[in-house]
Amino acid sequence: MTENKENIIERAEGTVLHTYNRYPLVLERGEGVYLYDTDGKQYLDFAAGIAVQALGYHYPGYDEALKEQVDKLLHTSNLFYNIPAMEAAGKLVKASGMSKVFFTNSGTEAVEGAIKAARKYAWLKDKGNDHEIIAMNHSFHGRSMGALSVTGNKAYQAPFRPLIGGIRFADFNDLESVRAQISDKTCGIILETVQGEGGIYPAAEEFLKGVKALCEEHDILLILDEIQCGMGRTGYMFAWQEYDVKPNIMTCAKALGCGVPVGAFVLDEKAAKASLAPGDHGTTYGGNPFACAAVSKVFDLFEENGIVEHVQEVGAYLTQRLDGLVEKYDFIEARRGKGLIQGLAIQGRPVGDIVVKSQEMGLLVITAGSNVLRLVPPLVIEKKHVDEMMEKLTRALEMQQ
Ligand SMILES: *Cc1c(COP(=O)(O)O)cnc(C)c1O
Numbered sequence: 001m002t003e004n005k006e007n008i009i010e011r012a013e014g015t016v017l018h019t020y021n022r023y024p025l026v027l028e029r030g031e032g033v034y035l036y037d038t039d040g041k042q043y044l045d046f047a048a049g050i051a052v053q054a055l056g057y058h059y060p061g062y063d064e065a066l067k068e069q070v071d072k073l074l075h076t077s078n079l080f081y082n083i084p085a086m087e088a089a090g091k092l093v094k095a096s097g098m099s100k101v102f103f104t105n106s107g108t109e110a111v112e113g114a115i116k117a118a119r120k121y122a123w124l125k126d127k128g129n130d131h132e133i134i135a136m137n138h139s140f141h142g143r144s145m146g147a148l149s150v151t152g153n154k155a156y157q158a159p160f161r162p163l164i165g166g167i168r169f170a171d172f173n174d175l176e177s178v179r180a181q182i183s184d185k186t187c188g189i190i191l192e193t194v195q196g197e198g199g200i201y202p203a204a205e206e207f208l209k210g211v212k213a214l215c216e217e218h219d220i221l222l223i224l225d226e227i228q229c230g231m232g233r234t235g236y237m238f239a240w241q242e243y244d245v246k247p248n249i250m251t252c253a254k255a256l257g258c259g260v261p262v263g264a265f266v267l268d269e270k271a272a273k274a275s276l277a278p279g280d281h282g283t284t285y286g287g288n289p290f291a292c293a294a295v296s297k298v299f300d301l302f303e304e305n306g307i308v309e310h311v312q313e314v315g316a317y318l319t320q321r322l323d324g325l326v327e328k329y330d331f332i333e334a335r336r337g338k339g340l341i342q343g344l345a346i347q348g349r350p351v352g353d354i355v356v357k358s359q360e361m362g363l364l365v366i367t368a369g370s371n372v373l374r375l376v377p378p379l380v381i382e383k384k385h386v387d388e389m390m391e392k393l394t395r396a397l398e399m400q401q
Pocket residue numbers: 106107108109111140141142143192196197225226227228229253254
């Protein structure tokens with residue numbers, strides 16, 4: 001029998017650094033789109049490990065591919081070639097129509113690499129050491145020093161100054177505020193195609209197209225962070241494909257490995273040709289055969305099973321059902337999002353309270369920003385799961401506070 005929950009939590013708190021206020025659930029196993037805790041309680045998963053488990057749990061074919069790679073080779077380093085990395089990079093290039101891939105172990109590292117590539121691109125032109133990057137207020141790009149420096153959240157940044165220099169902030173979906181930050185030192189503009197952590201704000205089409213035009217006019221690299229909104233979540237393989245605004249550099253992670261820790265930054269031909277070269281960047285683990293076998297299989301399964309098309313269909317249904325909630329409840333101010341990345345803006349009651357009550361009902365949802373209920377389920381959910389979520393969420397919303 002599994003150790004009792006209180007014991008596990010107490011032991012975890014005794015040894016694991018307290019950087020999260022965790023919910024008192026110990027999740028033990030998953031099956032399909034459900035998770036089970038150590039008490040055997042079932043949860044419908046509309047969090048997906050923060051938009052990671054796009055294929056849910058034990059999707060047919062996925063585990064087998066990982067096991068096969070475990071038996072062959074886990075790791076080699078980047079001093080040699082390996083087949084899974086070559087195959088995974090090929091599939092990422094094909095899906096994005098971009099040019100070259102650098103694999104990382106996480107999202108924040110993908111952002112670090114993108115920042116370095118943009119700096120190097122500008123450095124090659126004038127050998128200057130004062131190049132600037134424009135980032136957005138309310139953005140989220142990760143917790144390492146470079147990624148934190150472009151994360152527009154003062155509370156996250158405050159204890160860690162000085163951050164990296166040369167970062168300017170503009171307002172998301174406000175083209176004039178971006179234009180106002182451009183100087184002859186600007187080497188990159190970084191933004192999430194759909195702001196996730198900040199509260200689920202999709203880029204407006206005129207804004208994204210306008211930023212792209214500014215980048216072309218001033219020879220600035222456009223970096224789109226698709227770590228959360230990419231990999232099919234919006235109903236497009238990459239969220240920018242809906243806007244037809246191709247970045248010079250794209251960052252990926254989260255659902256890229258569907259549970260295996262892996263990220264990547266992907267460069268278009270222009271950025272790949274004139275940026276990072278041997279000696280400029282590296283990683284011991286990044287691109288390892290095990291992680292890349294996962295990435296490679298994820299792309300195959302997406303294609304074979306029409307996952308992106310499925311998101312368009314089930315995402316439209318989810319949208320319609322959530323819009324119903326906005327009409328029904330005064331304290332739900334708005335729905336924002338696309339496909340299977342959706343947020344409900346809550347006013348006048350704590351969103352954390354709704355999350356906890358949902359857990360009691362057997363539903364996992366998470367928050368974004370200070371007042372947004374975030375829904376980022378596995379992409380393989382069906383309409384019946386949307387109905388089940390609605391039923392559980394409605395009960396949670398109607399519980400006395
Ligand atoms: C999660 C996230 C990151 C950071 O990824 P980690 O793997 O946690 O380092 C960066 N950008 C966006 C948009 C994210 O959602």
